[in-house]
Amino acid sequence: MLNVRFFAAPVSLAALIFFGGTAQAETLDLKVTANPSLRVRTLNGEHFCSLRQGTIVTPIGRVDDGERVRVQLTNAPNCRPNTGYVDKSYLRSVQTGHDGYEQSEVNTDGLSLRSSPRVDESTYKCALSRATKVDILEEPRGQAATNWLRVKLVSPISGCPNEGWVSASYLRPALDLDSLPVVREDRRGRTEQCTDCELAPGRRRGTDATADAARAIESRARSAEAGQSPFITALNAIKNNRGRCPRGSAYPCNRGLIQMPLVGRNAAFCGSNHYNPDSPPGSDAYAAPHTACALGALAQEWKKTACPGGGGCRLSWGDISHKTRPRWNGHVSHTDGECIDIRPFNVGEFSNTGRTWQSRGYDRQKTRDFINMARRMGASPIFFNDRQLRKEGRSGYASGHENHIHICFKNNRTTQATCNNFRVDPAVCPELQ
Amino acid sequence: MPRIAVILSVLLMSSAAFSQEEAEPAPGPCHQYLRVFATYDELVNGKLVDKVSTAELTNWSRNSTFEGFVATKDTPANADLTVEFTKKKAKKATKSVHGGFKDWKLDANYRLADLDIHKVLDKRPTAEGTYTVHLHADGKNLCTETKPVVIDAE
Numbered sequence: 001m002l003n004v005r006f007f008a009a010p011v012s013l014a015a016l017i018f019f020g021g022t023a024q025a026e027t028l029d030l031k032v033t034a035n036p037s038l039r040v041r042t043l044n045g046e047h048f049c050s051l052r053q054g055t056i057v058t059p060i061g062r063v064d065d066g067e068r069v070r071v072q073l074t075n076a077p078n079c080r081p082n083t084g085y086v087d088k089s090y091l092r093s094v095q096t097g098h099d100g101y102e103q104s105e106v107n108t109d110g111l112s113l114r115s116s117p118r119v120d121e122s123t124y125k126c127a128l129s130r131a132t133k134v135d136i137l138e139e140p141r142g143q144a145a146t147n148w149l150r151v152k153l154v155s156p157i158s159g160c161p162n163e164g165w166v167s168a169s170y171l172r173p174a175l176d177l178d179s180l181p182v183v184r185e186d187r188r189g190r191t192e193q194c195t196d197c198e199l200a201p202g203r204r205r206g207t208d209a210t211a212d213a214a215r216a217i218e219s220r221a222r223s224a225e226a227g228q229s230p231f232i233t234a235l236n237a238i239k240n241n242r243g244r245c246p247r248g249s250a251y252p253c254n255r256g257l258i259q260m261p262l263v264g265r266n267a268a269f270c271g272s273n274h275y276n277p278d279s280p281p282g283s284d285a286y287a288a289p290h291t292a293c294a295l296g297a298l299a300q301e302w303k304k305t306a307c308p309g310g311g312g313c314r315l316s317w318g319d320i321s322h323k324t325r326p327r328w329n330g331h332v333s334h335t336d337g338e339c340i341d342i343r344p345f346n347v348g349e350f351s352n353t354g355r356t357w358q359s360r361g362y363d364r365q366k367t368r369d370f371i372n373m374a375r376r377m378g379a380s381p382i383f384f385n386d387r388q389l390r391k392e393g394r395s396g397y398a399s400g401h402e403n404h405i406h407i408c409f410k411n412n413r414t415t416q417a418t419c420n421n422f423r424v425d426p427a428v429c430p431e432l433q
Numbered sequence: 434m435p436r437i438a439v440i441l442s443v444l445l446m447s448s449a450a451f452s453q454e455e456a457e458p459a460p461g462p463c464h465q466y467l468r469v470f471a472t473y474d475e476l477v478n479g480k481l482v483d484k485v486s487t488a489e490l491t492n493w494s495r496n497s498t499f500e501g502f503v504a505t506k507d508t509p510a511n512a513d514l515t516v517e518f519t520k521k522k523a524k525k526a527t528k529s530v531h532g533g534f535k536d537w538k539l540d541a542n543y544r545l546a547d548l549d550i551h552k553v554l555d556k557r558p559t560a561e562g563t564y565t566v567h568l569h570a571d572g573k574n575l576c577t578e579t580k581p582v583v584i585d586a587e
Contacts, residue, residue, distance in 0.1 A: 110520075264474040264481045273473060276498050276556075318496055329495065329557055330584065341496055352473040353488035354497020360458055360489060400585035404496035 029056050030071070030091040031102075033168055038091075040073065040084035043183065045255030045324055046244065047336075049079035057091070061183040065325055070183050085183075087327050092171060101135035103154065104171040113164040117148035126160035128153075134171070137163065229424035231296065231432035234258060235289040243289075254323045257286035257337040260295065261431035266352065270299035270429040272315040275343060275352060283323045288337035291320075293419035294409040295340060298377050300422075300429045306369055312346040313366045318404065339408040344384070345370065356402040357386035364388060371395055371405065378415030379407040461490055463576040466508040466568055468543065469499035485539045493554050493564055494583040501550050502566065503543035504534045512570040514546045518553045518582065520562040527562075528553045558584050 032038045037050040043063070051057065051073070060083065061070035069088045073079040092104055106128045114123040128134075138150035149171070152163045234250045235258060245253035252259040259282045261269045268274040268285075278284035287295060299315055307313035318341040322328040326335040333339050345366040346355055355362055364386065371382055371394045383398035384390075384405040390397055398406065409415045426433040468487040475484055491497050502514060513533045517526035532548030554564060562582045568575040 263476050266473040267476045267481060271476070273475070275471075275473075276495060330559075343496065349486075350475075351486040351488050352471040352484075353469055353486050353499050354491050354494070355488070356492060356497070358458055359491060360460060400494070400583050402583070402585075403492060403494060404585065 029058055030069075030093055031056055032086075032090060033092050034090035038086055039326070040071075040076075040079055040086055041255075041326065043085055045326055047326075048084065049073075049076065051076050051079070051086070057086070059091075059177060059180055062088075062177055062180040064182050067325060067327065069177060069180070088177060089327070092168070101137065101152070103133060103135055104151075106130055106132040106134065106166075106170060108170045111166055111170045113151075113160055113166055115161075115164060117150075117165045123165075125164050126157070128157070128160070128166070132157070134166070139168075229432055231261070232293065232422065232424065235293050235419075238289045252282060252323075254286065255326075257288055257321055257323070258292050259323070260285045260287055260292060260320065263431060268317070269296065269431040270315070271303050271310065272299050272317060273350070273352060275316050275318050275354075278319075278322075278329075284319050284321075284329075286321045286323050286337055287340070288321075288409075288411070290411045290415050290419060291338045291340070291409040293422055294377055294379070294415045296424070296429065296432055297418050297422040298374055298379075300425055300432075301377075302370065302373060303428050304425065306366070306373070311350050312348050312361075312363055314350045315370075316343040316350075316352070317341065318343070333406075333408075338410055339406060342370075342405045342407060344386070344403070344405060354403050357384070357389075358402070367405070368392075368394060371407075374407050376414075377409075377418040378412055379409055380412070382407050461578045463566060463568060463578040464489060466505055466512075466576055467514075467566060467578070468503050468505065470501060470503050470539075470543075471499045472539070487540070487543065490566065490578055490580055492581040492583055493558065494581075494585040495557050496585055498554075498556060499550075501548075502546040503537060503540070504546065504568075505543060508534070508544070508568070508575070509570040510534075512568055512575065514548065515567040515569070516548065516550060516553050517565045517567070518562060519565065520560050523562065526565070554582065558582050560584075 032051045032053055032055045035053045037052050038055075039047045040049045040051060041047050056075050057071035057073060059069045060072050062068070063070070063085060067087060067089070068085045069091065070083060070085055073082045073084060076082075092102075107130065109130050110127040111132075112119075113125045113128055114120075115125055116123050133154040134151035135154060136149050137152055148165050149168045150163065150165050153160065156162060230250045234253070237246045237249065238244070238253065238256060238258065243256040245256060249258070251261065262274060262277075262282050262285065263269075265277055265281065266274050274285065302315055307315070319329065319331065319334050320340050321334050321337040328334075334341075344355060344357060345363040346359075346361045347363045348361065357364070357367075367384075367386065368389060371384070371389065375382065375394075382395045382405065383401045384395040385397055385401045386395065389395045395405065424432045467490060469490055470485055470487045472483065472485045474481050476482075487503060488499075491499070493499075502516070504512060504514075511533075513531065515529060515531045518528040519526045530548045530550065530552045532546055534544040535547050537543050537545035560582075561584055563579050564582055565577060565579040567577050
């Protein structure tokens, strides 16, 4: 069922006060476009409620990562506290143009305008450039919702029809969110907004950082004395703290995720290799406790039994999840620390270059063995487009997965059993000891 | 019974033929002359050691980046390289970079292409398409090879 929406122009009094009473010709309210809902998080990235598609929120600040906006949750009485942080990609201005339609703006170059909501050569009409303004005429909801919008060009463009369909993902609020004040967190974890400061991510006062480092060292020492792996102890501490990072965690921890240990830029736990690392180091290596445990177990078992001598069978992994940003690098599934990208294996010497399943030197047997081992330990789903492995039912198809295996360790019974049975072998995985 | 055995054998052999894994792909057109490379560090006997990998030309995406191109010993000394990026559905290359080759400290068996591939290939691609290498020497085209540029974030 399609709903055609006509928006009035709501006046946002809070926004007027916020901007010092400056009269605004257009509203500053934003609408949630994520289908079916958008997660609301704390500044630290912890999810505490969700907003249904279509919910109206008022932006009151921004995070200097350029991706998150602080919003007032007046229209979401189930969300407590009544402010939170959301990904701005899933917000759209409800500002209206002179004719009463909701107006938006193209935020990429070459957005295809199509005759119908379908990616097909026959539907392509023309390309819209960045900053093109459009009126939104129709927005499918419910079961028909597919992230398409029927739009009308505010100003005619030569070679383009006046109306057509575009992907909603490439429209953004036409207002300038950069004018919102930057949000920061003080020593006591309280947020405050400053209009003239620049927040350096991760910057902390010297005394806080020193105290935390001391607690981390002490925590590792206590674990070692008790004969436990400090890494496993740190994972259990997160679980026992209701999924939140405890102060003085022995391993870097943020938003309930733990960083998989790195030895160098690429050298990582259990003899593995971390390819294409992000900056700062380790920021792309954050895993949920159950995932970190299972991944550690898998890496140890792989090294011990399948690849003791290294070489092309050496485990090489890329993105897990980001330290602070649930959504990053275009990912939609590497959000909560449960999924890992892994390179397929090659014959012969280890190589830190990529390869596809169709590359010369690709080692299908080793890749098959690895997928089997991962699945036995609880990995699901597993995506990798090797035609033969898919035919064997070992992996599923997903676009763009010719050159990496996407595996997820969700919190299922098999993963839990893997974790419960995991004993760190310091000779193989000294980084987890 | 022997006839049944023959029929069964033929059926089994046919089945084996159809389920046979694909043969090793043929080398690319520039296989004789060019490689890609990536540096990394590795723990060796308790110490971090810097290393480099070279490999055949591969597709470009977040999960298969490399740092540049190198020429093998079969490549003439006066060769030069052009690398182009062509966006999907575009008729012409949208970005291009060109350079010769110079000595490479990391591996004396190769020479390093003196160009910045990141002028053509984004570390985190935002547009799909292809990259093409054109290797020339003495006014002649030695080889041209094209590989996909893929957005593989999921």
